[in-house]
Amino acid sequence: xxxxxxxxxxxxxxxxxxxxxxxxxxxxxxxxxxxxxxxxxxxxxxxxxxxxxxxxxxxxxxxxxxxxxxxxxxxxxxxxxxxxxxxxxxxxxxxxxxxxxxxxxxxxxxxxxxxxxxxxxxxxx
Numbered sequence: 001x002x003x004x005x006x007x008x009x010x011x012x013x014x015x016x017x018x019x020x021x022x023x024x025x026x027x028x029x030x031x032x033x034x035x036x037x038x039x040x041x042x043x044x045x046x047x048x049x050x051x052x053x054x055x056x057x058x059x060x061x062x063x064x065x066x067x068x069x070x071x072x073x074x075x076x077x078x079x080x081x082x083x084x085x086x087x088x089x090x091x092x093x094x095x096x097x098x099x100x101x102x103x104x105x106x107x108x109x110x111x112x113x114x115x116x117x118x119x120x121x122x123x124x125x
Contacts, residue, residue: 021090039095042087050099053079057106061113069114076106 020031021038032038
């Protein structure tokens, strides 16, 4: 905040230490500090990418011919790191727990798929 004193041609700058989410709209940077709006904007920003990855994992688990579980695990780890680094500091603990539970379930399903595939390949020998 900048407060100008016209009589002395000086100004006072107040710097607040607020945690706000910054994003860019039409070359203008916008900061959101109001928590309910912040949560909704972050969900709209993160959810589409996350849901695309979830859909790919589900289609992979339902398709028997595909053998690319490691690539999906890497993408899931990257999504987890993006979530931690970019969004977690703005979200409530309940929302963070919800996403982390979902991510852990997906990791467990992929690990189970790999385990079953390894068991079947070792039995065939």
